[in-house]
Every structure is written in C-alpha cells, then in structure tokens.
Amino acid sequence: MAHRDTTIRGRRLAATQTTENQQNLFTFADGNETVRISSLGFLHYANVSLGTPSLSFLVALDTGSDLFWVPCDCTSCTKYLSTNSGARLNLNIYSPKASSTSKSIPCNTSSGAHSACPYQVEYLSNNTSSSGVLVKDVLHLITEQNPSEVVDAPITLGCGMVQTGSFLDGAAPNGLFGLGMANSSVPSILSSLRIAANSFSMCFGDDGIGRIRFGDKGSPKQDKTPFNINQLHPTYNISVAGITVETNRSNIEFNAIFDSGTSFTYLNDPAYTLLSESFDLHAQDRRLPSDPAIPFEYCYNISAAQTSIMLPNVNLTMKGGSLYPVLDPIVVVSGENDVRYCLGIVRSPDINIIGQNFMTGYNIIFDRENLVLGWEKSNCYNVQGSSTVPFKPPNNTVVPPATAAEPRAITPEATRNTRNGSPNSEAPQPSIVLSSRFSVVACTLFILFVHLIAIF
Structure with missing residues (x-):
C-alpha cells in the first residue's frame, strides 16, 4: 500500500516554473500576490487600485461570479474591521463623485428618459446580495515585464450601495472581484479591449500565498x-x-x-x-x-x-x-x-x-x-514574475492581512464571533480552532464558501 507520508506541520512541494511563452502578462498595480485570509471567509484576497486618484480595495477573488463590485456610497456595508485589541481598521469606500475618471452608465427607461443603470446580484448563501448602480472607471494594472509598465484599463464595475447577508458577516467586506466567463467580468473586458489574452491564472500556495496574472495561458508542461x-x-x-x-x-x-x-x-x-x-x-x-x-x-x-x-x-x-x-x-x-x-x-x-x-x-x-x-504543480514562488516579498497593502486605510486575520486561529461558530479582522465583532473568543496541515480553515463558514456563485 503506497501512502503519502504527510507531515502535519509542513510539506515540500515540487515546484515547477511557468514560462512566459512570449505572453504579455498583466496583474494589479499593487502586485500579483494574493493572500488567503481565514477570518474573512477563508477566501483569497488581493489589493486592487481603482479610480483617480487611485483608491485601494482588499477584494475577494471569485471565479464563480462575474461582476466586480466595491462598497460605494453605501447605506448597508462593512466600513471597518475590529481587532481583538480593539483597534478599528477603516475600509475604503468608493464614490463616483470622488474619482475624476468615473462615468455613469445610463439606462433607457420605459418613458425614454436616461437614468443610472441599476444592478442586483443575489448569491446562493441565504439573504446574501449586492445591489447598486453600474459605473465605469479605470482599474490600475501593470505589466510583468522588466521594467513594468502602468496600464489603466477602463472597466465596468458595480457601485455597491447595499450589501446583505454574508457580505456583512465576514466575507468580501471590501468588495468582490468576479472572474467568471460572462462579458461583464474583468478578464472578458481586458480581452475585448485587447489589453490581455483571454486567459488568466491563479496560483494557490500551501502557505496561503497565491498569485494572479491576466493573459497567462500557462506552459507546455x-x-x-x-x-x-x-x-x-x-x-x-x-x-x-x-x-x-x-x-x-x-x-x-x-x-x-x-x-x-x-x-x-x-x-x-x-x-x-x-x-x-x-x-x-x-x-x-x-x-x-x-x-x-x-x-x-x-x-x-x-x-x-x-x-x-x-x-x-x-x-x-x-x-x-x-x-x-x-x-x-x-x-x-x-x-x-x-x-x-x-x-x-x-x-x-x-x-x-x-x-x-x-x-x-x-x-x-x-x-x-x-x-x-x-x-501545473507550483509553490507560487517559482512562477516567473512572482515576487517573494511579503504582501503589503498600499495605504493605511486598507487592512493588512497580518492584522485582518490571525493565521492560526479561527472559530467554527457563526461569523459574528470575535477573531482578528472580524467586522465590528465583540463576541467571546472562539473555543475551537481549525487548520489544515499548512493553513487555517474556517469551518462553519462552509455555507458561505459555496455560495459566492451568483444567481442572475
């Protein structure tokens, strides 16, 4: 009987290197690093910069939905995270009026008048949704060549005025970056603008660090x-x-x-x-x-x-x-x-x-x-174009992952319980800790994880 002898405290992965193959690769202006954050739904997050002047958002990366939305002039959203020490970490809130490159998207009404084009996306998790209006603005990207070049991509996004359900309880409190196949997703927009090839990659390291690259078609191996x-x-x-x-x-x-x-x-x-x-x-x-x-x-x-x-x-x-x-x-x-x-x-x-x-x-x-x-097997550090420097938010208004989540402790109780980086949380400390051999897993958020697939 052949078994894999797996050490609980760690594992050495056979790393392979993805070749460029003359591809033009792009990633977020703040870097290609993604981080798995246990107390925010155990999803992978990245810093994205949006608008003029640029504002940073710590968004969850979701291949199960299409729309990219951020909290925006909101009446119902998470505006800050609280730590166990009582510190309050403010999250950026987008406003079209504050960005000189923001443009409204008009919709024709039955009377023939033009008004802001509304959106509403409901997710499978009970009572979880995001609604608001669609706007256009620039997403700040960089090339992965050396030296890198700045690319400002005009995209459509959701100005999320009202978030409900899981988005108020711990998952994607600062926005959701839909990576699905629909024309509304950012990969589709980048391809239609001929900025990047119609392909992207996500790397998932066993230490919780990952990578995202637009235009990546992989390697021959x-x-x-x-x-x-x-x-x-x-x-x-x-x-x-x-x-x-x-x-x-x-x-x-x-x-x-x-x-x-x-x-x-x-x-x-x-x-x-x-x-x-x-x-x-x-x-x-x-x-x-x-x-x-x-x-x-x-x-x-x-x-x-x-x-x-x-x-x-x-x-x-x-x-x-x-x-x-x-x-x-x-x-x-x-x-x-x-x-x-x-x-x-x-x-x-x-x-x-x-x-x-x-x-x-x-x-x-x-x-x-x-x-x-x-x-292809990878430890996410040997992918060409990857940086081995720690993930850092670009400004103080976005919660850093080290503060947003204690990387070795999470409760399987409801998301209202206190843990580092939990939204507005004042409940007792968790009594049960979940982890994988190499990372922590938030167990009773399991209903939430599957439910970031959108219903249209």
Whole structure:
C-alpha cells in the first residue's frame, strides 16, 4: 500500500516554473500576490487600485461570479474591521463623485428618459446580495515585464450601495472581484479591449500565498481538460471521468465547477459517498464520530504524540485522460479535548464544486480562449514574475492581512464571533480552532464558501 507520508506541520512541494511563452502578462498595480485570509471567509484576497486618484480595495477573488463590485456610497456595508485589541481598521469606500475618471452608465427607461443603470446580484448563501448602480472607471494594472509598465484599463464595475447577508458577516467586506466567463467580468473586458489574452491564472500556495496574472495561458508542461460551456450562463465547469483512491478506481462521471470563491470541495452523490468511503477504507487512523459543530463527516483521531499522518493518495481523472492529484485533501480540526483530521469535502444537495482546498499546490490556468482548464504543480514562488516579498497593502486605510486575520486561529461558530479582522465583532473568543496541515480553515463558514456563485 503506497501512502503519502504527510507531515502535519509542513510539506515540500515540487515546484515547477511557468514560462512566459512570449505572453504579455498583466496583474494589479499593487502586485500579483494574493493572500488567503481565514477570518474573512477563508477566501483569497488581493489589493486592487481603482479610480483617480487611485483608491485601494482588499477584494475577494471569485471565479464563480462575474461582476466586480466595491462598497460605494453605501447605506448597508462593512466600513471597518475590529481587532481583538480593539483597534478599528477603516475600509475604503468608493464614490463616483470622488474619482475624476468615473462615468455613469445610463439606462433607457420605459418613458425614454436616461437614468443610472441599476444592478442586483443575489448569491446562493441565504439573504446574501449586492445591489447598486453600474459605473465605469479605470482599474490600475501593470505589466510583468522588466521594467513594468502602468496600464489603466477602463472597466465596468458595480457601485455597491447595499450589501446583505454574508457580505456583512465576514466575507468580501471590501468588495468582490468576479472572474467568471460572462462579458461583464474583468478578464472578458481586458480581452475585448485587447489589453490581455483571454486567459488568466491563479496560483494557490500551501502557505496561503497565491498569485494572479491576466493573459497567462500557462506552459507546455501543464495538464488540461476542456470546459463544458452553458451558453446561457457559462462557468468554469469541467468533467471528471473517474476517482482513484490508492488502487481503488471508479469510472464514475460527473461535472463540477472550479470555483475560487469556495473554500472546501462540495460533491453530491454518488461521487461524495464513493470518494469518502474509499478514503475511509485506506485511512490508517481511527475514525471519530461525527461532530455537529463541523461540516465534515469523515474525521480521524490524531494522538498527542503524532507528528505525521499517512494519507491515501487521491486522484481525479479528468475528461481527456489527464490526472489531477489532490495534494491537500484534509483539514485539521483542533478542539478542547482532541485533534482530528477530516477529509475536506462536504455533501452537496445539488451542484458539484471543486473548491480551493483541492486547488492547493497548483497554478490553475483559466484559458477562456481555448476553453480549457490547465494545471501545473507550483509553490507560487517559482512562477516567473512572482515576487517573494511579503504582501503589503498600499495605504493605511486598507487592512493588512497580518492584522485582518490571525493565521492560526479561527472559530467554527457563526461569523459574528470575535477573531482578528472580524467586522465590528465583540463576541467571546472562539473555543475551537481549525487548520489544515499548512493553513487555517474556517469551518462553519462552509455555507458561505459555496455560495459566492451568483444567481442572475
């Protein structure tokens, strides 16, 4: 029986280097770094600069939705974050009147008059939405050549006046950057303006640091699988042709969405049961009874003296035959009386979603031009054009990740509980800590993670 001997405290990933292939690559003016922030929904965030004069926003990166919106002249939004020490960290709020490059987008009414064009996006999470008006402004980018050049891209964005639900409780408090396939998404706009090729990449490092690059088509060494395109609402939907756990292979077939706005992986039956039971069959540690405080069904004991665990190898076979080894399938949950690791998948009542935990250790290429998903192992530091300097916000009004989230502690209770960087939070300290082998996981935000896929 071949197992991967996985150390709880860390792991060395085989890093591969993505070549430029003469591509013109672009990223945000504040750098290509992204950071996974546990207390803000355990999503990947990046600093983006918008408008004139430029204003910075710490936005969540979401391949499951399309519109880029930021809080704007808002009547309902998160305006600051509170830390455990009582410090108040103000978040930037956009205002079209304050930007000299902002332009309204008129809409024709039934009377023939022109008015501001409204938008409303509802998300699957209960009572979670963003609404306001559409505006145009410039998104500040840079090229990844040396020396870099500044590119001001005119884009359409949502002036988010009213946010509800999860956006007030911890996720994307300073805006959501939709990276989906619709014409309204920033990658689509950059392609239509011929600024960047119709492709982008996101790297998900096991230390929580990632990268984002527009125009990236990947390398010749990457594996790939085609997208399944729904013309009415296209998403990054792929086909899985089989699941292998150790030597147990099943030719089960199902479709799933690759969604960076989902922290865990969601599978419906029969895929969920097949993967879970096959993992359980090969797991060498004692399985523990289910805990209603966490969403994972298959959890295993870690003794006090244990420093490593033997994990079954999990592989997905994609349409076309390429293998997708799952490098980070577990979540480590620390309670008051025990420590356990869990298979990081949640039973879904409907759609299948490949979440961030199954993307860890890869540079993922969303090649919309050739309609394929590509992947290559990476630690996100050996990607050409990457910077190894720490992620830093460009000004003091945006909360830095070191303050926004304690990187080793998070509660599985509701998001109203206090944790570093939680919005306006004054509740008691969390009593349960969640982490993966290499990073922290916010467990009971699981409803939120899957629900950043928009409903139009």
